[in-house]
Amino acid sequence: MPHFSRDSDSDQHARTPFHRQNSVKLLGGGKVADILLWKNRNLSAGVLVGATLIWFLFDVVEYNIIPLLCQSAIISMIVIFIWSNVAPLFDRAPPRIPEVIISEHAFKETALAIHHKLANIVPVLYDIACGKDLKKFLLVHNNLVLAYLNKRRKNM
Numbered sequence: 001m002p003h004f005s006r007d008s009d010s011d012q013h014a015r016t017p018f019h020r021q022n023s024v025k026l027l028g029g030g031k032v033a034d035i036l037l038w039k040n041r042n043l044s045a046g047v048l049v050g051a052t053l054i055w056f057l058f059d060v061v062e063y064n065i066i067p068l069l070c071q072s073a074i075i076s077m078i079v080i081f082i083w084s085n086v087a088p089l090f091d092r093a094p095p096r097i098p099e100v101i102i103s104e105h106a107f108k109e110t111a112l113a114i115h116h117k118l119a120n121i122v123p124v125l126y127d128i129a130c131g132k133d134l135k136k137f138l139l140v141h142n143n144l145v146l147a148y149l150n151k152r153r154k155n156m
Contacts, residue, residue, distance in 0.1 A: 038044045057063045084094040128136050 034040055035044050035047055057068070058065075080095055080097070087094045127133050128140055131137050
């Protein structure tokens with residue numbers, strides 16, 4: 001049985017499909033690879049716990065994003081209100097919240113873009129609702145019925 005010796009360490013890396021350098025490059029390198037390879041355990045555990053919490057809230061509990069955003073805004077307003085009123089009692093500075101200034105031009109551009117999108121969508125929705133385009137009406141109707149039945153099936 002012939003025995004071949006390896007000339008260098010580079011031959012070994014060439015024969016293994018996922019040696020260290022390629023796997024890190026495959027994962028994106030840098031911080032992303034460090035998180036995925038659990039080099040920084042605290043950060044990786046935080047990402048895992050955060051992703052699990054988001055999955056639990058939105059998939060298991062079926063919580064919606066709008067109430068979450070509203071409740072987050074309410075809680076932050078309460079914290080800032082209490083902080084600004086209690087700060088003088090403890091000789092602390094009240095919270096400094098930067099003023100957000102949106103230029104008139106940027107606001108007008110955003111409003112025009114939204115108006116343009118709505119101006120294009122509303123006639124199509126009107127045509128579908130009035131039954132002028134029977135094919136689209138039946139397509140939308142059937143998709144809504146399927147979505148309803150799918151949701152009802154999941155709740156059983």
